[in-house]
Amino acid sequence: MDGLGYRLNVLALFGVSFALLFAFAWQFGFDELPCPLCYLQRAGYVACGIGFLLNVRFGVSPAHYGVAILGALAGAFASTRQVFAHIAPDTGSYGSPFLGLHFYSWALIGFVAVIVFCAVMLVVYGSHDRESDRDFLTGQAKVSMLLFAFLVASNIAVDFAECGVGPCQDNPTGYWLFGTGKMRD
Amino acid sequence: MIIILPFVLGLVSCVYVMRGQREAALGWWSATLIINLAWLWYHMTDTLKLDF
Numbered sequence: 001m002d003g004l005g006y007r008l009n010v011l012a013l014f015g016v017s018f019a020l021l022f023a024f025a026w027q028f029g030f031d032e033l034p035c036p037l038c039y040l041q042r043a044g045y046v047a048c049g050i051g052f053l054l055n056v057r058f059g060v061s062p063a064h065y066g067v068a069i070l071g072a073l074a075g076a077f078a079s080t081r082q083v084f085a086h087i088a089p090d091t092g093s094y095g096s097p098f099l100g101l102h103f104y105s106w107a108l109i110g111f112v113a114v115i116v117f118c119a120v121m122l123v124v125y126g127s128h129d130r131e132s133d134r135d136f137l138t139g140q141a142k143v144s145m146l147l148f149a150f151l152v153a154s155n156i157a158v159d160f161a162e163c164g165v166g167p168c169q170d171n172p173t174g175y176w177l178f179g180t181g182k183m184r185d
Numbered sequence: 186m187i188i189i190l191p192f193v194l195g196l197v198s199c200v201y202v203m204r205g206q207r208e209a210a211l212g213w214w215s216a217t218l219i220i221n222l223a224w225l226w227y228h229m230t231d232t233l234k235l236d237f
Contacts (some may be wrong), residue, residue, distance in 0.1 A: 006218055016197060034225075036188065037228055039188055039226060040191075040221060040224055040228065042192075043191035043192060043195070043221045043224075044221065046191065046195040046217070047191070047195065047217055047218055047221060049216065050195060050198050050199065050202065050214045050217070052209075053199060054202055054210065057202045057203065057205070058202075058205075060206050067211070067214060067237040070218060071214075074218060074221045074222060074225065076227050077229070078225055078228070081225070081228065081229050097228060109215065110236070126196055130210070145199075145202075145203060146186065148199065149196065149200070149203065152192055152195050152196045152199055155189075155191045155192045156196060156227050159188055159189040159192060160189050161186075163188050163189070165189075166188075166189045167187075167188055167227075168188055172216050185207055
């Protein structure tokens with residue numbers, strides 16, 4: 001297998017983790033609570049990150065890129081839904097912008113970037129068969145895998161704290177677990 | 186169906202990936218995606234009361 005292709009997948013997994021980490025930083029740094037569609041976009045990043053995780057753990061395979069593309073499409077649907085909810089004039093927005101764009105717009109750009117990345121990798125490396133399970137993982141690969149798994153686990157904790165065991169409120173006002181918010185009716 | 190379910194199933198999939206069980210990981214990932222799509226359907230067809 002081409003070493004560059006593998007390293008790019010490690011980098012892509014770090015990129016997905018960075019998106020999840022940045023969402024956490026914004027949530028806690030600016031006290032902006034994620035809405036239901038925001039969580040679905042995070043879940044989309046988790047679903048597409050698993051594709052890169054598979055590539056890092058088992059070796060690059062077209063099937064794993066398919067996993068990443070399907071996850072990115074699911075996330076892109078959620079972010080597009082939210083962009084459309086605010087696309088008309090005087091329809092407001094959700095959360096504060098970063099570099100002029102709201103996070104659902106950034107999320108959509110990220111999902112499109114993942115799809116483009118996978119398409120390019122498939123064009124360049126698509127004819128390669130999946131190599132046998134990797135018996136050696138680089139330090140960066142191990143860190144990228146553990147960081148991603150940690151962020152998925154963190155999302156479970158944060159999501160439960162905010163929404164409990166039901167659907168999240170459309171316009172959340174606090175954390176259900178700490179008594180400052182409530183579950184959706 | 187709870188909103189943390191896609192993350193829980195995603196974490197299970199991650200664990201199977203790291204344990205080297207590819208087929209099981211793909212199975213759990215499929216469940217993650219299905220739950221995610223079900224939530225998408227729910228939120229694409231209801232009225233969102235966001236900050237208008």
